[in-house]
Amino acid sequence: MKKWLGALMMVTLSFGLLVGCGNEDSEASGKGDEASSGKELKLAHNLSEDHAVHKALVKFKEGVEEKTDMSVKIFANGVLGSEKEVLEQLQSGAVDMTKVSAGALESFSDEYSVFSLPYIFESKEHYHKVMGSDIVQGIYQSTEDKGFRGLTYFDAGARSFYTKDTQIETPSDLDGLKIRVMDSPTAIKMVELMGGTPTPMPYAEIYTALQQGVVDGAESNPTALTTGKHGEVSKAFSRNEHTMIPDIAIISQKTWDSLSEEQQQAFTEAAEEATDYHRDVWNEAVAKAEEESKEMGVTFYEVDKEPFIEAVQPMFEEAKEDERIAEIINGIKEMN
Missing domain, CATH: 3.40.190.170 (Bacterial extracellular solute-binding protein, family 7)
Structure with missing residues (x-):
């Protein structure tokens, strides 16, 4: 009888250990999804809602919501603070994403100073070719230790x-x-x-x-x-x-790391689509601005x-x- 009870206890203990290990493996493999599933992310910037960049960020929001089960709430017009203040909130985790000029990122990574060098780009075609290259992807990652990384760029004109x-x-x-x-x-x-x-x-x-x-x-x-x-x-x-000098859409490194690989891919695709959309909207905005400016004298x-x-x-x-x-x-x- 004692032998039978001992064997039963060993079986029960072994089963419990297996279940525990299974749960740990499940939690580890699904960490990104569980951390971000159904979450609402905050995206703040200081531009007006009729600005071409805001329209592109709306396009990005729609892409994220279409490709994932997360939602994005946009705070425009600087309601959450200046560009510098929002950057600080992003580093602290209070904001998930924002848009800043590449010039404002020089103090975080010397690599961003390249964008501010005068006449570094020979033409608009050269500019877009470079901005879509691996060179820029490397620059995006240069601020990971500062708490954020680049997602995409928006043309801010000459x-x-x-x-x-x-x-x-x-x-x-x-x-x-x-x-x-x-x-x-x-x-x-x-x-x-x-x-x-x-x-x-x-x-x-x-x-x-x-x-x-x-x-x-x-x-x-x-x-x-x-x-x-x-x-x-x-x-x-x-x-x-x-x-x-391009505008750069950036995301908190903490938020990025909480995403699964599938979610990160979805964010990347949504960002690229937003950039493509913005190019046409921006060209229209510049042409309209020049026309209206001439009317202003x-x-x-x-x-x-x-x-x-x-x-x-x-x-x-x-x-x-x-x-x-x-x-x-x-x-x-x-x-x-």
Whole structure:
């Protein structure tokens, strides 16, 4: 009888151990799905709902919801804070995704500074070819240790100088002019080399700064003249097209790691679809902005870019002192 009871206990114990191990294996294999299944993700940005990037983010949201059982709630118009504040919330886990200019990511990874180098892209075709390459995928992953990674890019157009009434034909025309720039070391250096006085400030402050003469000009794409109403106080747009700095959609590394491989693939596909959609919407937005700006009294000037290109060459020499940056620059140039 004792032998029979002992054997029964051993069988029961063995069965319990097998069940326990089975549960552990099940939990480990389904961790990503269980952590994210049915979850609502927060996506915040500081643009208006009629902006081309917002429309593309809506497209991304729809793609995620179609391909997974998760949902995405978009907070537009900076309701959750400035670009910098939302970035901090994303790192802390309060926000899952956001959109920022690549220039704002320089402080997190030197690799992003390549996008701010003037005339790094030879043409719009070259730009899109590079942005869809493995080079950029590597840059996206360079901030994983900072708590986030890139998902995709959105074309933010070519940036040029615009002022109250001064046509900028050569770098010497910038002498003595205070030009608003993003808070980017590369943008600051660029304007200095061209002869202007760089003045970093938030985008939301540009209109008043132009109106009150705090700055003499700014640099951005033509949509700033209409969506930011800068065309009301700046009438000379000089198309020197010094940079093509993309907007980057980023996702919290914590959120990304919580996704299963299938979910990560779905997010990647939704992001790529959003970028393709945005390209057409953006081109329409720029054409419309130029038309409306002319009605506001803005004059667009064509500019010989060569003097500007020559002025900023020291930036490339300095950037290439870093082996990794030199590798990226050379890879981009080879793709032209």
